[in-house]
Amino acid sequence: MVKDDNVIFIGSKPFMNYVSGVVMQFTTQDSKEVIVKARGNFISRAVDVTLIVTKNFLEGQVEIKDIKIDTEELENKKKKMVKVSTIELTLAKKK
Amino acid sequence: MVKDDNVIFIGSKPFMNYVSGVVMQFTTQDSKEVIVKARGNFISRAVDVTLIVTKNFLEGQVEIKDIKIDTEELENKKKKMVKVSTIELTLAKKK
Numbered sequence: 001m002v003k004d005d006n007v008i009f010i011g012s013k014p015f016m017n018y019v020s021g022v023v024m025q026f027t028t029q030d031s032k033e034v035i036v037k038a039r040g041n042f043i044s045r046a047v048d049v050t051l052i053v054t055k056n057f058l059e060g061q062v063e064i065k066d067i068k069i070d071t072e073e074l075e076n077k078k079k080k081m082v083k084v085s086t087i088e089l090t091l092a093k094k095k
Numbered sequence: 096m097v098k099d100d101n102v103i104f105i106g107s108k109p110f111m112n113y114v115s116g117v118v119m120q121f122t123t124q125d126s127k128e129v130i131v132k133a134r135g136n137f138i139s140r141a142v143d144v145t146l147i148v149t150k151n152f153l154e155g156q157v158e159i160k161d162i163k164i165d166t167e168e169l170e171n172k173k174k175k176m177v178k179v180s181t182i183e184l185t186l187a188k189k190k
Contacts, residue, residue, distance in 0.1 A: 044138040047164050047180045055166055067162040069142050069184075071150055085142045089164075 006031050010038040010046040018049045023057050026093060033065070036089040039072065043087045050089045065092040101126050105133040105141040113144045118152050121188060128160070131184040134167065138182045145184045160187040 008021045018036075025031045038046035054062055068088045076082045103116045113131075120129045133141035149157055163183045171177045 041136075041139050043142050044136050044180065047138050047182060051164060051166050051180050064164070067164065069146060069159070069162065071146050085139065085146050087142060 006033060007035045007037055008049075010036060010042045010049060012042075015045070015048070018045075019052050019057065022049060022053045022091065026058060026062055026091075032093050034091045036091065037086065039074075039086050040084045043085060046087055046089060050091065054091065061094055062091050063094050064089060066090040101128060102130045102132055103144075105131060105137045105144060107137075110140070110143070113140075114147050114152065117144060117148045117186065121153060121157055121186075126188075128185060128187045131186065132181065134169075134181050135179045138180060141182055141184060145186065149186065156189055157186050158189050159184060161185040 006025060008018055008025070010018055022034050022036060025034045036046050036050050050064060054064055066088075067090075070086050070088075071083050072086050073081050073083055101120060103113055103120070105113055117129050117131060120126045131141050131145050145159060149159055161183075162185075165181050165183075166178050167181050168176050168178055
């Protein structure tokens with residue numbers, strides 16, 4: 001079962017908040033999987049977070065299991081429907 | 096054999112330049128595969144280009160075959176080595 005708090009949604013908070021969020025899911029929460037999600041311009045940031053975790057903080061312990069991209073329709077501030085790209089990076093503990 | 100011009104590198108040119116670049120690789124050049132590459136903040140744009148091609152312009156004809164992310168070391172303008180994230184999205188003609 002994948003619980004909802006295994007999902008880290010990347011936004012405009014300080015970069016290291018997200019990195020430590022992912023690391024703590026794997027360490028203190030002992031999750032087997034963490035999903036890093038982002039939309040629009042935050043996609044680049046989600047990739048940065050994922051790489052810092054897998055190549056530095058949890059190198060050799062956590063790997064990138066899957067990367068998915070998709071399009072989502074959202075209502076913007078002017079109440080207009082707009083399409084945005086999304087990314088889901090699934091990180092998993094190595095066996 | 097994958098030729099070099101099957102690679103579309105995403106930068107700061109107008110968005111539709113990249114979309115038509117990818118579409119033309121598949122149509123006029125009859126490529127079987129096209130790789131969309133980007134670094135840093137252009138990663139989000141590479142995802143946008145890929146989704147517009149696969150979900151709109153070449154829907155049903157081209158699919159996302161693979162997505163890879165990695166880190167690259169580059170020299171910045173101040174001659175300092177910096178790490179940047181990279182993405183490679185492989186699009187392939189459906190069989």
